[in-house]
Amino acid sequence: MNDSASRKRPLDGIRVIEMGQLLAGPFTGSILGYFGAEVIKIEPPEGGDPIRGWRLMENGTSYWWHSIGRNKKSVTIDLKTEQGREIAASLIDKADVLVENFRPGxxxxxxxGPKEAKER
Known part of the structure; x- marks a missing residue:
């Protein structure tokens, strides 16, 4: 029997933390998820990733989110707080890959950042 759910995928066993918003970062996370990676998306409180409400909506959710939010686990973390940054650091430290598309710095x-991650 050909059960696609039980087939090994190239990125099975890889954990990705996605901190991107809108298109580039989330699209990358979605593709990594298609190939089997466990993708944990960190979203801000008060609405989550802005793409959830972007453009054409159905039942309060954007069609874009239905596409780009696939294959992910989402958690809400307030990165503007010290506690939120500590939680994010803990997740990053247990991951194989970090995807982010914030402004430089x-x-x-x-x-x-990479320097702090190496120190931890």
Whole structure:
């Protein structure tokens, strides 16, 4: 029997933390999920990723979100707080891949940049 759910995929066993918003970061996370990665998306409180409400909507959710939000687990973390950044750091430390598409320097400002990750 050909059960596609039980077939091994190239990225099975890989954990990805996705901190991107709108298109580029979330699209990357979605593709990694298609190939079997466990993708954990960090979303801000008060509405989550802005793409959830972007353009054409059905039942309060954007068609874009239905496409780009696939294959992911979502968690709400307030990265503007110290506690939120500590939780994010803990998730990043247990991941194989980090995807983010913030402005340059944002992750570093939060203490979540590559230098800080290596130190942890």
């Amino acid at each position: 944002t992750m570093e400002k939060w203490g979540l």
